[in-house]
Amino acid sequence: MNRFTVDLNGLILNNPVTVASGTFGFGREFSEFYDLSRLGAISVKGLTLEERLGNPSPRIIETKQGLINSVGLQNPGVEYFIKHEIPFLREFDTKIIANINGDNIDDYGKMAQRLSYEDVDSLEVNISCPNVKNGGMLFGTDPDIAYQVVKRVLENTDKHVIVKLTPNVTDIKVIAKAVEEAGANAISLVNTFSGMKIDIHSQKPVLDRKIGGLSGPAIKPLALKFVYDVYSAVKIPIIGMGGISNSEDAIEFILAGASAIAVGTYNFVNPLVAVEIYDGIEKYMTDRGIATIKELIGLANYKKY
Amino acid sequence: MNRFTVDLNGLILNNPVTVASGTFGFGREFSEFYDLSRLGAISVKGLTLEERLGNPSPRIIETKQGLINSVGLQNPGVEYFIKHEIPFLREFDTKIIANINGDNIDDYGKMAQRLSYEDVDSLEVNISCPNVKNGGMLFGTDPDIAYQVVKRVLENTDKHVIVKLTPNVTDIKVIAKAVEEAGANAISLVNTFSGMKIDIHSQKPVLDRKIGGLSGPAIKPLALKFVYDVYSAVKIPIIGMGGISNSEDAIEFILAGASAIAVGTYNFVNPLVAVEIYDGIEKYMTDRGIATIKELIGLANYKKY
Amino acid sequence: MKLLQARISEIKTINEEVFSMRLEFDNSFIFRPGQFIDIKVSEWDSPLLRRPISISRKISENEIELLIKIQGTGTKQMRKKMIGTEVDLIGPLGNGFYLDDLVKELPLLIVGGGIGIAPLKSLVNELKSRGYKNIDIVNGFRKEPYGKEGFDTFNYHEVDETKEGIFVTEFVENNLLNRPYQQVLACGPKPMLQILSKMFNEKNIPIQISMEEKMACGIGVCLGCAIKVKKDLFNYTYKKVCVDGPVFYGDEVIFDE
Amino acid sequence: MKLLQARISEIKTINEEVFSMRLEFDNSFIFRPGQFIDIKVSEWDSPLLRRPISISRKISENEIELLIKIQGTGTKQMRKKMIGTEVDLIGPLGNGFYLDDLVKELPLLIVGGGIGIAPLKSLVNELKSRGYKNIDIVNGFRKEPYGKEGFDTFNYHEVDETKEGIFVTEFVENNLLNRPYQQVLACGPKPMLQILSKMFNEKNIPIQISMEEKMACGIGVCLGCAIKVKKDLFNYTYKKVCVDGPVFYGDEVIFDE
Ligand SMILES: Cc1cc2nc3c(=O)[nH]c(=O)nc-3n(C[C@H](O)[C@H](O)[C@H](O)COP(=O)(O)OP(=O)(O)OC[C@H]3O[C@@H](n4cnc5c(N)ncnc54)[C@H](O)[C@@H]3O)c2cc1C
Ligand SMILES: Cc1cc2nc3c(=O)[nH]c(=O)nc-3n(C[C@H](O)[C@H](O)[C@H](O)COP(=O)(O)OP(=O)(O)OC[C@H]3O[C@@H](n4cnc5c(N)ncnc54)[C@H](O)[C@@H]3O)c2cc1C
Ligand SMILES: Cc1cc2nc3c(=O)[nH]c(=O)nc-3n(C[C@H](O)[C@H](O)[C@H](O)COP(=O)(O)O)c2cc1C
């Protein structure tokens, strides 16, 4: 335990800086830029039971300070992950979060079961992917289904369970409470916002699936609000993300109520951003004589003067 | 009638380029930059029955390609508007849209009644303001209340009625259908997205009301998706807005299904943007031999090849 | 108020944080001291919003000088611009200082704080050209003082706050509070303006203060730049810094937000 | 693959749309023809994403040249940068052309389209230094041809497509299809690569094509730059242009997206 240690309701991170699923692969590429042990956790690319090829190209649209993606959960499948990626990630002193996805509730149960006896530290139940035909985000917009998915996962595993929520809802608090009630250990949010682009030359949506997910600095003010709202609605800890690009952003999320933060899109812009954020948080705490990161979590919800 | 004329279900605009409520005052300032007759319509600053002082400062936060505002419907009240602003706006060959707001359903009814015999061309029923204590956005997130507000307005007026929707909902189609069923003539969307900023020095939310509304280029991909979704859900026409900053953006909204578009935040960045958008649309149509703007509306929903 | 193009004709480093920038217009550019311009910093919209900067000096009929302190993205980028670059701006904006009630013969006090001296420069130049002589000027700086040219033809004092361990407001309180000023004119950080207002309101000496507030439009339409002012005896209302100000009388502003 | 800082040492206008830019590194920078770098264009994140640009020429151990066509925000801003500016980039990236299977003695065909000539320049230089002589090169241009230096020491032909009313692919079809090339190497617009692939696949002549796709990360993690390729006899899968390419064999790519 040190001043940066955070306890996500059973999952202990060396520090609150993590990286978001789908923006960090399985860590190999970034290990060429820095020591992955500097990260509190790595949430790996979204996994499914079987290999997925993903969506047709184009999959990427740049917007003003944002990125629309329609990758569609391309991944090598959970077996490949277990065999080839876990051993590599285990070389580092960081927590491994397996981001799991299903077409239906059964799939989530099977994924949880399959990973139960494997060497991962937490399962991140993604009920918020906007880029797939079945399941995905739909599960995250209905509190009952969200509840059921989480219940099913917990019936099939003793692992620490994080549930990843979508911001494309009227009232995030209802969903957050449902997954808390179902027994989730922690919540991560936000996944991407549904967005689109139309090609004015072809006069058609650019993406084959029309709608993609918007991430990046553009969404930061919105994501922060979701974290702030959820903080006061539930007791379980939050991993906050959405547009974080520097340590000030990260500190905002922590003050809003995030026990840990994840960097997503900005990893593409500055591969070193995660470690720079760590350093920035350290400086912020030192400059202000803040003893432990815990003192900062959720502070913006209480502070009066 | 010319090639730019659009018929918003009874409200005929000379052209599809309008300006968004709250970003254009009552037109006086912009009349120093260009002839307001070049606009299809002007939606004036949100009005309430009585004068409103609005929220404490700060009211404005700049974000990456966006703007969070917490103005809080500061306005001189509907009587002042009728007496001092309508006569000025009537000097121009453009449609006047009165953006009306209430704390409760009665207020909306009274506003509609009061404006019924005044010289405005349409009422824009704002059930989507995130910056007020009572009513506002809450009305726009519940299809039943939205229905009731619109019903009440229509019981009190024969004017053309536009309903302005909030994007802070799980399923915009449900809300859009409710207001269509209630008898709205047209829908405008989107209003701002709920967002926030925390001051890492004071460790508190920057805004007195904590949450404000995000607008500007950052939200364009999201707003466009809402217009696209609503287009296929209802038959009444749409005024599309949200982050429009140039003619390409405007054309995207039209292709997505907007019969007219509104420029908001970008008026602050480039006061001439609305007329430049008009010119850009004209060039686009001429270059491609498109005879009337109507041919473009919603095209991205149909086009196959 | 016009949307104009200007050319950067000079950029000079004053110190680590502050620089001056000259802008040249095609036609004559007329302004009143205390007015400002709203500059589009980035062709690529980052930052998105324009930045308000006071007009600090008239160089010629069609050339002005700004005095700018680097704060964040916007001002950092302005510093990096090249001579000859075209700049898009709206101006002149705001009301500037109210000089019509002043008389040449009676003493005036002018107080600046840091970069707040920018609009005071053009104010002092204007007063000088109108033949004012009886002016005390005090400017306070956290760090090394700068920009005394123009001020120093009057009774001028610089307070190096860190070195002297005293705020400019304390200097005024200790040394100048008993002089029979007809009016005080000030620009600087909010706390300084608040203290000065209180000080001179109590003595019934009118004080004009140039205020800052975050601005989205600069032209009076967004209602973003509201400051709280007194209305009747017991009420308040909001005024817009961009069009009702930036200069207000110290006895109308309510400093509680 | 490294995150590096480089200094812009030269910028030269080639024509209205195209310019060359030289980058100087502190240490030696080693790359293979066909590899690219991913450049951070704007300190202020507009555009947000890096821009992939091929390495067009080795100037010295620690200096390279790029050939860039202005398309939108990113390339427009690159054009405006000043000599001496530091640029943040990741590179070298991708696999480049596969030269190990080639033999010096057998004829090669190289086909470029527009700015697609950029990586072909370094390819040709490499082949030259390896002693290749028997190379036909054809580059097609919509407008006035440019950049013939380096190419013209071989059997070089430029097709001015608008003037001649013929596409570079048609030129190849009409004039070169019967020559016994060991391989073809090409870079240019997708339709050109598609036509060439079909043409040489049918003749069983291996063709290497350098592909483009929108990229978010450039390093293989975002899965954004997918292109469809054949798998087994009847299936397809996706490969990443950034790490599996940008050079692919023409008989593996499926051109239906
Ligand atoms: C009427 C008026 C006249 C002004 N005249 C001058 C002048 O002559 N010279 C000069 O250097 N500055 C002047 N300013 C202040 C100047 O507008 C801000 O410093 C500038 O907008 C900051 O932009 P930035 O992008 O560099 O900083 P940002 O990145 O926007 O912000 C950096 C820091 O500065 C603070 N800040 C930003 N804008 C303001 C503001 N308007 N007021 C107070 N704090 C702010 C932010 O809160 C933040 O802490 C004036 C402001 C107003 C309203
Ligand atoms: C591996 C690789 C190597 C490249 N090498 C070079 C090179 O050596 N020289 C060079 O000039 N360009 C090269 N490109 C293309 C270059 O990356 C794009 O032209 C550039 O990213 C456009 O950026 P922009 O901001 O100027 O344009 P944007 O504003 O992003 O777009 C302007 C227009 O260009 C199109 N466009 C943008 N990016 C691409 C892309 N990656 N492929 C095709 N069209 C695009 C857009 O659809 C749009 O129509 C390369 C691309 C790749 C993938
Ligand atoms: C290219 C891309 C792929 C993503 N893939 C996944 C995924 O597989 N599973 C998941 O839960 N989230 C995925 N996300 C969402 C991110 O994990 C994150 O929630 C989102 O991007 C917001 O954070 P950011 O703005 O910092 O990127 C993906 C995001 C991007 C940009």
Ligand SMILES: Cc1cc2nc3c(=O)[nH]c(=O)nc-3n(C[C@H](O)[C@H](O)[C@H](O)COP(=O)(O)O)c2cc1C
């Ligand atoms: C400063 C400001 C004030 C606004 N006031 C109102 C208002 O009074 N009534 C209303 O319906 N919408 C109001 N809006 C929302 C805009 O009309 C518009 O729906 C929104 O800003 C999205 O468009 P944009 O991104 O182009 O700004 C306001 C927006 C801004 C930025």
Ligand code: FES
């Ligand atoms: S800045 Fe918009 S009203 Fe003053």
Ligand code: FES
């Ligand atoms: S650009 Fe990200 S995987 Fe290729």
